[in-house]
Amino acid sequence: MANGVYILANDVVLDQLIALINSIEQNIGKHLPICVVPYDDNTERARTATQRYPQVQWFDDAAILTKWETFATQIWQAHPTALEAWAQRGVNGVNRMGMHRRFCCFDGPFDRFIYLDADILAMNSFDQLFDSLDDHDFVTYDFQYKDLSHVYDVTAANLTQVFEGDRLETEIFCAGLYASKKGVFTDKILADLLAHLQAGEASILYYHGPDQAILNYMVMKSGIKAANLARVLPTEKRTGCCVTSPHFEERNHILFDHQKQLTYLHYIGVGSHFFQRLCAGENILLPYRDLFLHYRYLYEAEQPQFVGQPVDYMQLKLSNRQRLSQSVGQLVTAFKKAIFLRPVSP
Numbered sequence: 001m002a003n004g005v006y007i008l009a010n011d012v013v014l015d016q017l018i019a020l021i022n023s024i025e026q027n028i029g030k031h032l033p034i035c036v037v038p039y040d041d042n043t044e045r046a047r048t049a050t051q052r053y054p055q056v057q058w059f060d061d062a063a064i065l066t067k068w069e070t071f072a073t074q075i076w077q078a079h080p081t082a083l084e085a086w087a088q089r090g091v092n093g094v095n096r097m098g099m100h101r102r103f104c105c106f107d108g109p110f111d112r113f114i115y116l117d118a119d120i121l122a123m124n125s126f127d128q129l130f131d132s133l134d135d136h137d138f139v140t141y142d143f144q145y146k147d148l149s150h151v152y153d154v155t156a157a158n159l160t161q162v163f164e165g166d167r168l169e170t171e172i173f174c175a176g177l178y179a180s181k182k183g184v185f186t187d188k189i190l191a192d193l194l195a196h197l198q199a200g201e202a203s204i205l206y207y208h209g210p211d212q213a214i215l216n217y218m219v220m221k222s223g224i225k226a227a228n229l230a231r232v233l234p235t236e237k238r239t240g241c242c243v244t245s246p247h248f249e250e251r252n253h254i255l256f257d258h259q260k261q262l263t264y265l266h267y268i269g270v271g272s273h274f275f276q277r278l279c280a281g282e283n284i285l286l287p288y289r290d291l292f293l294h295y296r297y298l299y300e301a302e303q304p305q306f307v308g309q310p311v312d313y314m315q316l317k318l319s320n321r322q323r324l325s326q327s328v329g330q331l332v333t334a335f336k337k338a339i340f341l342r343p344v345s346p
Helices: 011-027 044-052 062-078 082-088 097-107 127-132 165-170 187-198 210-222 272-279 289-296 313-341
Strands: 003-009 034-038 056-058 112-117 120-122 138-140 177-181 226-228 249-251 254-257 264-266 282-285 307-312
Touching: 003 011, 003 097, 011 034, 011 044, 011 120, 011 272, 011 289, 034 097, 044 056, 062 082, 062 097, 062 187, 062 210, 097 112, 097 210, 112 120, 112 127, 120 289, 127 177, 187 210, 272 282, 272 289, 282 313, 307 313
Parallel strands: 003 034, 003 112, 034 056, 138 226, 282 307
Antiparallel strands: 112 177, 120 264, 138 177, 249 254
16 A cells, blocks of 8 residues: 554543544544554443444554564663563563554555654645655654654763763654554664664663653664655745644634644643543543544534533643542551551560
């Protein structure tokens, strides 16, 4: 197949997956093939829900899934602290292993592809992304380069030895959306990358965003020709993409950034559980909530009927953190009391 879209998903992000597929149908067309990469084995409901879309298939090549999981495991085994830090949190092995399955798109059915996280809505044609692959091997469109700390460990002593400072300031990207080509990472390239990582360069990876760190390293270290449209497009043509930007204007269920139509909207930072609760009828306020609901229920008879007073999702996030902090504080207090009251041996 020439062009297609990959989406990483399971039943946890079912509502977001359906909204994304509907937005692609509505704003790009039903002709664009879509391949869903399973995050894990929890996909029964999502597979059933996507049967209504003839352009949707699932990625079930076990050998390729295993290849990339093995690659990710070898990388994190080379990291000096990641596995230990994850184990202390109760994680057995690589944290969020399913996120690394996005790399399967480099071995999938599409010659040229766009990868999308499920927490995205398509707002415009993807032609610009596909066309950019005429001159590049890897194309992104985001502003992650403004925040290095969510890609690499900024405290790593060898960070600027691996990549020059100007590259660190300009070349990093968000792994939520990218365009690329099948086979761009050959077995030899992957072997060379792994060798460098095992020789000490794995220490620069930001293990709280494991898949994003690896993908950035792969692109930057391999030297494939990459471009970020957020940097190369003329200022008058580029748009934002992040849900935290409050100024986007909605017209007929499409967002505009100062009169320029967005390519996509990324609900980055809004946890999937908020979308689950919203679609279950909780009156949770999210940025561009009505837009999401429009696409989620595009082919449904009606949207959820909300119960109770509206509550902003940021308040709920804060409440969760406060409860966690309170629980930790209680455990520390209990520990101190136990030590203080412990009988002293004669």
